[in-house]
Amino acid sequence: MHIAPSQYISWATDFFDEVREKCVNLSKARHDESDIDISHDGYLKVAQLEELEIPHDYIIVDEAQDMTACQADLFWGKRQRAGKRIYLFGDRFQQVYGWRGASHSFRVTADTTNPKFTLTGSFRFGKNIASCATTVLRALGGDTLHGRSKEEGKVVVTGQALDCGVVICRTNHGIFHYLSTNTPARWCYLSGERLPPEPKRWELKLESFMKMEAKKFTFGGESFSTVDKIEEYIRDERNFALGLALSKSYNLLKFLLIPQHKSIAQFYSDLSKSFSPMRIDQSPDDYCGIIVTTVHKAKGLEFNCPVLVYDDFRFDVMQSAKRHIMRHIRHAVNKNLHCEEGNLFYVAMTRAKKHLLLSPEANGCLNSLRKVQIEDVKTIHAKIVEPFFNPSPNDLGTQLGMKEPVPPLKPYLAALNTQSTMEKRLNLIDEDVLFVVLDCETTGLDDKSCHVIQLAAKVLGSDDDDDLFSEYILPPIDRIPLQIEEMTGITDEFLRNGGYDQALGKERGMAKKFRDVYFDFQTFCNERANGRSIMLIAHNARFDVRMINGELRRWRFSEHAESAPVLGQTFSCYLDTLQLFRHQTWWRTNYARGPSPPRPSSFSLSGLYSHIFNESITNSHNAVGDIKALERLLLSKPFDGWKTIANGIQTPFVRVNKQVENSVEMYKK
Structure with missing residues (x-):
């Protein structure tokens, strides 16, 4: 593109005048009584x-x-x-x-x-749009959103461009992509005409010219050496034939509208000719055209016209969770960073009042969120978190993409749970050991940000009601996530005010703090041990131990650090029945004590229980119901002799020693 020297001089003069004015203002501002512009963030x-x-x-x-x-x-x-x-x-x-x-x-x-x-209703839209928004909210730990509008609203998945409405993009790049692929032809429009099935000869020649493979282009006896001359020729009303032909060739129009040699400024200039300006006080419902915006700019607005959530909203929930854990491991911790993508998706969808259109990619995001229904927190934790926090030492560096050996992820917890301990393994056959079945309910999966809300334990094989321990814990958070309330039945109101405990069949008072509950739990176990070693038994015990250790770690780093215990002070080891039941011994066709049941399709507690007893767990996802179900499984005939296998897969705890103290100091740093 040729630019006259006088134009360069004009630009330089304008720029110099602007810089000189700013320098004069800065010079005046050196005096104490002078004013200088400052941003809002500055003051x-x-x-x-x-x-x-x-x-x-x-x-x-x-x-x-x-x-x-x-x-x-x-x-x-x-x-x-x-x-x-x-x-x-x-x-x-x-x-x-x-x-x-x-x-x-x-x-x-x-x-x-x-x-x-808390306000959980919106009069902006009806129940259909509210249902989509609720899917996102639940995945983010929010409440159900109720649509109060009389119109139910429509939600449609479409890959087509809008004729009239609002397009909400995730990024500016999304806006560029939409405009470049959906800008309407501004040369002419002919109703009823179809695109030709194959490119005509003149189209191929023009495309070759646009790609700079040919030096000129000839049409209707006219020869063109530059793109500007083609555009000038088309704008002449007398030359209708070429404009009419071009209107039927979308790819060539795109070449003309966005040629590679044009600048970004020229691109904006071309776009401005295709779209008319909209006044700030003009209602979008009265505007018969297309509004293209980012979700950040659309925040706070609402539209009666159709709203399309564009295809640059692309994120996978499970992959996002894994990336979050990777950041967590690398100590680049921003616990809620991965939630902002979900927030943006939620804001984009809730701009619509009547018609919500989802691109196929946006609908894919919504479907991925629907799949993340926390029906079994422990199972999801095992699938997502376990491979990252408990890989083999040689594999850890590979997963993190590092060349050097990686130190323990959590030195404090590693010291508490390492198997190379001062304590020897228990002989479960010959020693007199107290077996305590344990389970806890939590507000989520992460031991750093989530909390234990119920702790239950039972002496294995005892029918005495006094040998059952169950306490609820009031977590230091605003409210219990909705998914957890629905899954466990443990609500904020129940924890703060008490109520009827269905699992125990009696009234309960207000929940206690974790410190008080743990001291009571220690006392419960020690009184029944009478000097014996204590083994904790839990299904997917790694999760329960990790969550309890998370509470103990916060305790150790609080103002009550002097009284903070570790699990090894009271308990000798723990047994993970998930690992126990997966042992092939139970599922051999020629079982020593008779035919064994077929191998189950699921090793979750509810899956095993249903497989063995052909019934569901009573009060499932309540810690009391789960420990009673686990006890019944251990005492059933198919698993008679479990102690023999447990001898080899038990995990000892570490007592307080120099190794733990050093690990705690390392973790603090």
């Missing part, structure tokens, strides 16, 4: 550093989920709390500005003593 940071106190009794903060740490400290930090009432309004599932500094202060600032009011 807010100054206010925070100067500990500005807001002189009002009531402070209302809207969109609190998007506040940065600086803003949060300024508006509802310690300086503002004394004698003030602070009201925070926000939705943590609409936090989409993590890339520009939005922190999680909104979630962690309000402790459990502050009153909270």
Whole structure:
């Protein structure tokens, strides 16, 4: 493209004048009484550093989920709390500005003593769109969203471009892609004509010219040496034939609209000729055209016209979980980073009031979220987390993509659970051992961010009601995730206020803190051991031990560190019945004590129980119901002689020693 020298001089002059003006302003600003422009973030940071106190009794903060740490400290930090009432309004599932500094202060600032009011209904849309939004919310740990609109709304999966409506893209790149593939032809439009089944000879010549394979292009007796001359020829109303022919060739139109040699500025210029401007106060419902936007720009808006969630929303939930764990292992920990993609997807879908259109890729994301229904937390944990936290030493570096050997992922837990311990393995055949069946219910899978909410234990083989231990634990979080409430039946209201315990058939009071429950659990086991060694038995015991150790680790690093125990102080070892029941001995066709049952398709506790007894577990996913089911399995005839196999697969605990202390110090660092 040829540019005249005078144009370069004009640009340089304008740029010099702009720079000179800014330099003059900066020079004047050196004086104390002068003013200088400062960004909003700048003066807010100054206010925070100067500990500005807001002189009002009531402070209302809207969109609190998007506040940065600086803003949060300024508006509802310690300086503002004394004698003030602070009201925070926000939705943590609409936090989409993590890339520009939005922190999680909104979630962690309000402790459990502050009153909270949750809105789970929307009058924007009906139940069909609300159902899609709920799928995303549940995967993110949220509540069910109820659509209160009288119109149910429509949700359609389509791969076609819109004739009228709103296209919401995940990124600016998505906008470019949509515009480049769906920009309408602006030369002419002929109704009823079909595209020819094969390219005509002149089309092939023009395509060759556009690819710079030919020096010129000839059409209708006219010869063209540049693209600009072709465009100029088409714009002349007298030359209708070429424009009409081009309108039937989409690929060639795309070449003309976005030729490779044109600049980005020219690309925008071409697009501006295809779309008319829309006033900011003009209703989208009255705008008969296409609105293309990113999800960040669409936040806070709603549309009666069809809303298409474009195909650049692409994420796999299981892969995202694995990547999150990889970041966790690498100590690049941002626990909620992977949730922001889900938040963006949720915000995009909830812009629609009546018609939600999903691209095939967006629908694939929604289907992947539907599959993540936490029906068995432990099974999902074993599938996703176990391969990352318990690989073989030689395989760990390979999984992390590192060349050098990798130190233990969790030195503290590794020291607590290592098998090269001071304690020898128990002889389960000859020694008098107290066997305690254990299970716990949790708020999630991660021992660093999730908590134990129920701990239950039972002396194996005892019919005495006093040999059953069950306590509920009040976690230090805002609320129990909805999936956990639905799966276990343990609700926030039950933990905070007490109620009827269906598993035990009696009323319970308010749940206790973990420290109190663990001390009671220790006492329960020690009183029944009478000096004997104690073995804990659990199905997928690694998960239960890891979650309990997570609570003990937080305890050890808290202000109550001096009283923090380790499991090895009370218990000698643990047995994972998932590993036990998978042992091939049980499923051989010629079993020593008679024909054995066929090998089950699932080794989950519910799957095994149904396979052996042909019935479901009573109070499944409640710790009491699960330990009773596990006890019945161990005492049933098919598993008679389990102690012989357990001798070889038990995992000893470590008692408090120098190795543990060193590991704790390493973990603190």
